[in-house]
Amino acid sequence: MSTFAKSWLRTDRLTDVRTLPLLITLGLFLLMFAYGSVAYRGFFSLQVFFNLFIDNAFLLIVAIGMTFVVISGGIDLSVGGLVAVTTMISATLVQSHHWPIWVVTPLVLAIGAAFGAFQGVLIQYFRLQPFIVTLGGLFLTRGLCFLINIESITISDPAYTAVSEFRLHLPGADLSANVLIATATFVAALWLAHYSEFGRVVYAIGGSERSALLMGLPVARTKVLVYTLSGFCAALGGVTFTFYMLSGYGLHAQGMELDAIAATVIGGTLLTGGVGYVTGTLFGVLILGVIQTLITFDGTLSSWWTRIVIGALLCAFCVMQRLLERHTAARRTAHSNVRKVAAPPTTPVAAEAAIPLQQGSAR
Amino acid sequence: MTDTTLTSWPARIRSLRQTLTRHPLFLPVLTLLVLLLVNRAFNAHFFHVENKDGHLFGSLIDILNRASPLALVALGMTPVIATRGVDVSVGAVVAICAATAAVLIGGNMQIVNGVETYVSNVPLAVAIIAALAVGLLCGLWNGALVSVVGMQPIIATLILMVAGRGIAQLLTSGQIITIYYQPYFFLGAGFLFGLPFALYIVAAVGLLLWFLTKRTALGLFITAIGINPTASHFAGIKARAITLCVYGFSGLMAGAAGLVISANVKSADGNNAGLLMELDAILAVTLGGTSLAGGRFSLVGSLIGALIIQTLTYTTYSIGVPPEANLVVKAIVVFVVCVVQSEPVRRLIIRDPSWQGAMR
Numbered sequence: 001m002s003t004f005a006k007s008w009l010r011t012d013r014l015t016d017v018r019t020l021p022l023l024i025t026l027g028l029f030l031l032m033f034a035y036g037s038v039a040y041r042g043f044f045s046l047q048v049f050f051n052l053f054i055d056n057a058f059l060l061i062v063a064i065g066m067t068f069v070v071i072s073g074g075i076d077l078s079v080g081g082l083v084a085v086t087t088m089i090s091a092t093l094v095q096s097h098h099w100p101i102w103v104v105t106p107l108v109l110a111i112g113a114a115f116g117a118f119q120g121v122l123i124q125y126f127r128l129q130p131f132i133v134t135l136g137g138l139f140l141t142r143g144l145c146f147l148i149n150i151e152s153i154t155i156s157d158p159a160y161t162a163v164s165e166f167r168l169h170l171p172g173a174d175l176s177a178n179v180l181i182a183t184a185t186f187v188a189a190l191w192l193a194h195y196s197e198f199g200r201v202v203y204a205i206g207g208s209e210r211s212a213l214l215m216g217l218p219v220a221r222t223k224v225l226v227y228t229l230s231g232f233c234a235a236l237g238g239v240t241f242t243f244y245m246l247s248g249y250g251l252h253a254q255g256m257e258l259d260a261i262a263a264t265v266i267g268g269t270l271l272t273g274g275v276g277y278v279t280g281t282l283f284g285v286l287i288l289g290v291i292q293t294l295i296t297f298d299g300t301l302s303s304w305w306t307r308i309v310i311g312a313l314l315c316a317f318c319v320m321q322r323l324l325e326r327h328t329a330a331r332r333t334a335h336s337n338v339r340k341v342a343a344p345p346t347t348p349v350a351a352e353a354a355i356p357l358q359q360g361s362a363r
Numbered sequence: 364m365t366d367t368t369l370t371s372w373p374a375r376i377r378s379l380r381q382t383l384t385r386h387p388l389f390l391p392v393l394t395l396l397v398l399l400l401v402n403r404a405f406n407a408h409f410f411h412v413e414n415k416d417g418h419l420f421g422s423l424i425d426i427l428n429r430a431s432p433l434a435l436v437a438l439g440m441t442p443v444i445a446t447r448g449v450d451v452s453v454g455a456v457v458a459i460c461a462a463t464a465a466v467l468i469g470g471n472m473q474i475v476n477g478v479e480t481y482v483s484n485v486p487l488a489v490a491i492i493a494a495l496a497v498g499l500l501c502g503l504w505n506g507a508l509v510s511v512v513g514m515q516p517i518i519a520t521l522i523l524m525v526a527g528r529g530i531a532q533l534l535t536s537g538q539i540i541t542i543y544y545q546p547y548f549f550l551g552a553g554f555l556f557g558l559p560f561a562l563y564i565v566a567a568v569g570l571l572l573w574f575l576t577k578r579t580a581l582g583l584f585i586t587a588i589g590i591n592p593t594a595s596h597f598a599g600i601k602a603r604a605i606t607l608c609v610y611g612f613s614g615l616m617a618g619a620a621g622l623v624i625s626a627n628v629k630s631a632d633g634n635n636a637g638l639l640m641e642l643d644a645i646l647a648v649t650l651g652g653t654s655l656a657g658g659r660f661s662l663v664g665s666l667i668g669a670l671i672i673q674t675l676t677y678t679t680y681s682i683g684v685p686p687e688a689n690l691v692v693k694a695i696v697v698f699v700v701c702v703v704q705s706e707p708v709r710r711l712i713i714r715d716p717s718w719q720g721a722m723r
Contacts, residue, residue: 132701136697144691147685262525265518304532308526311522311523326513
């Protein structure tokens with residue numbers, strides 16, 4: 001543990017291109033929270049801080065799944081729909097069929113993981129673009145919600161209400177069951193990303209899929225697993241969302257895929273893949289939460305300002321990523337003494353361009 | 364096959380069939396025809412077009428009319444996808460432009476010569492031009508992020524997709540703005556020479572785009588950028604300027620679609636105008652045979668794709684499937700089309716030796 005702490009205290013790490021966005025995010029969060037504390041009475045309290053977690057636990061869980069997908073160089077647009085369909089299936093089974101909570105929850109988690117795996121198989125083995133496949137997934141899941149029921153279903157099951165109303169009393173503040181679930185997910189994701197073989201392969205694929213293949217890493221299996229994990233996280237997010245809202249509805253979590261992507265990007269994960277931290281995603285979610293809290297405390301601003309601010313932040317962070325990328329590219333070319341050429345306008349997802357070359361050695 | 368006069372009829376038919384099935388528009392047209400025939404099977408009057416007071420009415424006209432906003436957006440999206448990009452902000456831009464037009468036109472009741480009439484806040488032309496300019500501006504913003512800053516297209520346009528609905532809400536102050544100005548409705552519901560006016564807009568844009576891409580070198584440049592941005596840059600193509608224009612055009616088309624939609628429903632709703640439209644447009648372009656990997660595009664295909672989607676919607680409604688199932692049907696179509704178009708399946712299906720020779 002001490003070596004781990006030491007490696008974080010090294011100063012060169014602070015100026016590293018890979019950790020810089022994370023530090024900026026952390027600084028921005030502290031700045032926003034400090035601003036709120038000064039500007040609004042009652043803002044500076046442990047409960048307000050904990051409320052960020054209570055109100056965004058589901059988003060954190062979904063965004064963690066998204067982080068793995070983005071690090072691997074892909075994207076998952078189906079998560080919002082998957083959250084909605086999870087709340088819908090849970091609510092229907094509980095209210096209409098009186099299934100117990102310990103049967104429903106594993107079932108919906110399995111459904112989410114299976115759906116993610118299905119998308120992963122399409123992406124990996126049929127060589128389809130993640131964007132299109134998960135877009136179809138979004139259509140499918142949202143449509144399924146409305147096929148099940150077009151109305152909102154309120155859950156009155158005692159077990160569900162008990163979980164929903166559960167509060168862990170800490171000195172000065174309370175925590176909900178959702179926060180505990182999110183914390184457990186976060187810890188598991190930290191281990192998975194930074195201390196497991198799976199995580200290393202995910203980073204390797206994001207860095208360069210071809211190199212990962214040539215190194216003999218299990219690329220196909222890992223990519224399917226990444227989407228499976230994202231589907232599982234979306235379903236888990238759906239379960240916590242059910243606890244949070246105590247209802248199932250097809251319009252739940254509208255646009256959550258965008259919030260999850262925004263949180264991931266603001267947290268310093270590079271959309272080109274290969275670089276990113278689960279901790280960054282946590283702060284990305286906290287920033288989105290703090291924006292909402294600031295707007296609530298202000299009281300005069302309308303909620304649509306949230307979307308504009310999130311968009312502006314997303315823009316700022318993307319531009320920053322590009323600048324840092326160019327900076328490293330320039331440094332690299334300077335080192336290797338290669339004549340610098342004008343950067344081509346854009347090369348979206350370099351991995352896709354390389355796909356035809358990989359086909360022979362894919363499996 | 365040097366001497367065609369001596370070729371037997373079966374052989375000729377075979378070769379004709381091969382040219383047909385290999386035509387890029389074969390699959391889209393076939394899909395559309397099958398859908399239309401399915402509709403005909405359920406509704407005997409499906410192909411019936413009626414002339415009422417010089418206006419044509421019927422299911423087919425209805426589908427054409429309702430597909431026109433999507434067709435506009437799909438036409439704008441096609442060059443973007445051909446340059447290996449994507450524009451996911453079109454739905455939000457539709458909402459922004461509809462909101463702009465609605466706020467500018469509004470409609471106040473005034474008594475003119477003792478008759479109650481609604482007049483617009485600003486002249487109609489100003490409102491339309493302003494809305495289109497806003498659309499163009501949104502598109503240029505996306506284009507600048509993609510070509511100047513060098514972001515991935517999905518991400519660059521995602522920013523406006525996230526913020527756009529907020530901006531539309533800001534313009535309308537969170538309300539659904541109703542438009543009361545009669546002449547504006549002509550854009551969405553008007554008839555000219557018996558056909559819906561929106562169709563003429565689509566036709567004009569389609570022809571202009573067709574002329575620009577087929578009769579000038581622009582089409583070649585766009586395809587070249589899609590195939591290899593670096594190579595086209597070294598070949599002297601002004602890739603940045605073209606990319607910027609392509610996104611600007613997509614924004615402009617989204618603006619036009621926003622005008623048609625808001626004129627059709629006589630209001631602007633920041634939350635729901637053009638909702639999920641980006642997905643429909645991408646689907647229309649893909650169905651039309653344009654490759655998402657860039658470098659190949661078909662304008663006619665995109666128009667047919669838009670028609671397929673609208674017919675699909677019409678079908679689900681008319682055969683009594685609940686409207687909610689519409690999304691599921693679309694999703695299944697996306698999956699099937701993508702899988703059929705995918706490389707591994709193609710290699711499995713097409714065992715035509717001459718085709719494989721061409722691949723080599």
